[in-house]
Amino acid sequence: MILIISNKTDLATDYLVHYLSEKKIKYVRLNTEDFQLKWEVNFDISSKGSEVIIHRYSDNYKLSTTMIYGAYIRQPQLPDLNLSNSDKEFGMREVGETLKSLWRVIPEKIWLNAPHNILRASNKPEQLQIAKSVGFNIPNTCITSNIEKIYSFYQSNNQQIIAKAVKHGFQYDGYKAKVVATQKLNSKQLSTIKNFAKVPMIFQEFIEKTVTYG
Structure with a gap:
């Protein structure tokens, strides 16, 4: 499975998924501003092993990161959390760190563009x-x-x-x-x-x- 991480308004990503669809290549697109609204990620970590599952609400689809053989990220955005002003800064920070944790558990060799290089590349x-x-x-x-x-x-x-x-x-x-x-x-x-x-x-x-x- 190819994982594509972007935002809802990115036209370049729209073109990419259109191409993948035409070629019948399986992919999952995650728009990061929909995190916790349309999808979530769950980490289960113990001394016996670890598992990271992406869960899409609309069809109850679950994707283990071990099933991802290619990944691409372009201009992710944080969601607008429905929190009070006093809690929003904390919430945004924690959401951002959770998303970064998802990027990090995906091996660098799988990425077309490793996230830690995104800032320089952009x-x-x-x-x-x-x-x-x-x-x-x-x-x-x-x-x-x-x-x-x-x-x-x-x-x-x-x-x-x-x-x-x-x-x-x-x-x-x-x-x-x-x-x-x-x-x-x-x-x-x-x-x-x-x-x-x-x-x-x-x-x-x-x-x-x-x-x-x-």
């Missing part, structure tokens, strides 16, 4: 610096909210640049999701950049793609 500036340090060619990049630097970067890259979010372009207000996609900037968009430049963004030289996958 930081785009660090990714670029590491890529450069090991010899990869990387696009010219500027991360800023300074309008003058944005204009200068635009001109120095032949007026061919893209803009993207520093973390990710997904927004969810509890009712509907919005996607702010990576986009190529033209002169008209650049003229209105001051409306958005209060928030730092990643700007990169535009590189024409030569191959499309999928």
